[in-house]
Amino acid sequence: MFTKVLVANRGEIAVRINQSLRAMGIAPIAVYSDADAGAPHVASADYSVALPGNTAEETYLNIPVIVKAALDCGADAIHPGYGFLSENPEFARACHEAGMTFIGPTPESMEALGDKVRSKEIAQRAGVPVVPSSPVCRPRDNATREFAEQWGYPLMVKAAAGGGGRGMRLVQDRQDLDRAVESAGREALAAFGDGRVFLERYIANPRHVEVQVMADSFGHTINLGERECSIQRRHQKIIEETPSPAVTPELRRRMGEAAVAIAREAGYVNAGTAEFLLDPQSGEYFFLEMNARLQVEHPITEAVLGLDMVEWQIRIASGEPLTLRQEEIQPRGHAIECRIYAEDPYRDFAPSTGTLLRWRPPSGAGLRLDSGVAEGQEVSIYYDPMLAKLIAWAPNRDLSLRRMEVALSQFQALGVITNIPVLRAVVNHPQFQAGAYDTGFLEWNPAVTAPLIAEDTQTLARTLAAWSATRPVATTSPEAGTDIRAGRRPWQSVGQRTLP
């Protein structure tokens, strides 16, 4: 087993991986940008290395600097988390070449599956249905025109290297196609360093259901059940639950087998997720893509199965066999996750920034919080606006939803606008509670994203604001270190390996 592992990430996922590493007796090493000095992911690690700069390119996407940091600290392995370099085969290769283990799949299967075009070919070879799509295209080329003519509008533009809604556009008619291809390509290049895009047939009102797979290096591959991820804004998930209200035991078995077949076909090792579009009417499903990494919403799977997926990722990467058998995988109860974002849900989910002057998450039976921020921290424009994930488990779906609703109503955050009230409105919505929703939920229910405040609450808010305004102001003079533009702080140079 490893003794030191560098976590090449930030925020809640780095904190969460550090927890598993420590529980296994492995020393976590954090890396951090200037803006992240003193952030929870640094505080929860045993060692830390500064990555000079602030942009993702200078820091968390900087392969040579991260590999050097790991070598300098004597790391045996690197865990990439999700996002950043997690699906970058070059990074996995660089780790291997430097004599360290990359905790994840091989660069070859990552290359094949990370590419949405090639991953579909793998799925087809495995006998799994896929959504029709075009070859990689450019604005104003023939492939673009032909595909659009064959399948008509609306259609989707997607990034070949993509994920998380980046580099993705819905095109309603012909005149928007070229601009969408161009803009998606540019966004994909900025986010993934790869600007290739393709077109895909648009399936109206689908549900987004994904299946977690886990495979060891001895050819043992199992599925860990599905996650329902249909509540999305801008094609990015904000609420996930498992089991899916739309998946019958029979469908669960078929989709689980399909996901395992794809993983086997790709020679996949470690944790991965097969994403499907599900037509709730016909029960038809189409393979969308395979995410060759840990998924943001993995905690709901952990909650119903009572296991630590990061621990398994680490065990598998260190060469241990996966000792779980498919028959043992029986979900218990129900789990739901809400992603807390620094964004204004009433203004088209525009990102918000500021200092988290108050951050008091709720606690209670069945609750879990994976948080990457702490009170007093600056939320900057440099990274993804997700602050934390709140997970509620209960023996049944109704109770897990109620636990989530109560927890969201108690979650105190000040200084940065968050999407919490809208998450709560979704969880409270009769259609959501009935389980009858699809990826168009927010679009069909605009009232959910409207600031409807009861008159009593409004009056009480005015009253308490008036009262609060008369109180002496607790001065929060910025200490050295709260201004991210102030540059390097002295503590970074004490006993730290600071890279040039």
Add this chain to the structure above:
Amino acid sequence: MTSTDGHMREVYPVGGESYRYRIADMDGLFTIEVEGEGPTGPKAEITIGIESRQAGEGLCRTQSGRTHPFAWAWVGTELHLWLDGQLFVFERAETRRRGGAENNEASGDIVAPMPGAVLEVLVGEGERVEAGQTILLLESMKMELAITAPRSGVVRRVAVQPGQQVERGMRLVELEGEG
């Protein structure tokens, strides 16, 4: 018994309306009169008990016996208030709004709705634009945001360049004509 008067304005989640208040304090029991100035502003008088052990947080009890934890913090000139799971933002009505974050249609300024970097400017000075037309692309937190014209008109001035960092509320483009 002490009494304090003031004048506040709502900023978020619904902005614009201002109201006057008068607070009478009798040993931690507060009678607060609020009177809205806008068309929807109700006049209300509430007596509440407030327990606040440390700055920035409190527990309020209304006359029906209902308790409401609440919390507040000043962000510059803005008062952030958390109540019943919702964030509210207020400011003192005496405070002048700096710039204003919303696109003010009357002034013709199109401002940045969030901090970020200008990716591309799609219009030139003197060019005619239609309402809803995309005039520039902004990138923030790795996402692209299309800024559209709130109304038709002619571009008087383009105040930013591609690559430039902008703060929320900063003027991007100035429009003239057809108010």
